[in-house]
Amino acid sequence: MKLDFEHIQTAHCENGVSVSLLKHAGVQQMTEPLAFGIGSGLFYIILSVVKVNNAPLISFRTMPGKIFQRTCQSLGVPVVRKKFLSKEKAQQALDERLEQGLPAACQVGVYYLTYFPKEYRFHFNAHNLIVIGKEGDNYLISDPVMEGLHTLSSYELERVRFAKGPLAPRGQLYYPGTITNPVTDEQIKRAIVKGIKRNVRDMLNIPGFFAGVSGIQHTGKKIKTWKDKLGDDKARSYLAQLVRMQEEIGTGGGGFRFIYGAFLQQSHAYHPVDELLDLSQQFTKAGDRWRDAAIQAAGIYKGRLQSQADYDVMGDMLIEIAGLEKKAFTELKAVSKRL
16 A cells, blocks of 8 residues: 655655655645744754763754644644554554555654665664555655655564664654645745744753854864863764764754755745845855864864864864854844844
8 A cells, every 4th residue: 555645855854754744735835944944943952961872962953853843833733743652552553544545754763774874874763754655564665865765664664663762762653633724825924933033042042051052162162172081082983973963864064054044045935035035145154164064073083183273173163153153043033023
């Protein structure tokens, strides 16, 4: 059984799930940048006390599930989300959904995701995919970051749905509820403003030093101390974690800034305020600098760059990025009041 479902390839998994499921449900205006921006997906956080792969937890996006939840709620679309203690009940709920001719998204771990290239498989439990059919013991998978469809056996799907560790998915599946009235352009307009204001808050106003632009600046300062404080091997592993979370998990730091720039550009069609176009370019510039920082970090990790001065350059790059994003979000805050 295969559903009549359009596979859409996107840069980031949860954006793609949001776009694909909402379009399937009738929200034809939805694009990846709009889903990301309305869902206030842009973020930064570093938690040194929480370790993932023996290095600090670093994230360039909001909590898993929030992009889909916020986008749907801002458009008046109900969200159905379920988690399970029983693997049998998790499979039963998915099968019942498919028997109704309806797709469902799952949060999964990537370590045992068999169609992923081996170099991308490590212990990360916040990947998202859509199950769109079942043929015998195999499930048909629309994974937004892949070019085409893939299959997983019932055991393979169960294994990734119940992966262990941080952000364990616990068999989670989710999808839009029934949409009683078509989503209008006016709803999109209001949702854009709500998404912008929430993202401004998250990047500028969270107290402390670990999140938003303050978190980026804090990380830059910390990087300058890692070589002496941690030793070469551990310092390099921390930088590898930064690059992995930036460049290999979805679209990470630079890519998310490019998507957010595209969101502001597309928002201009709904809110013709020209400052949005200038701000789009500012976020694109921040994305370019994140990519430059990733190259610097990779050079240190691979041993091409080894001096304290190289760590200082890396730290200064992040401090510069924090300044760029603080300026952009401060200006965006002022513009949002006129939308």
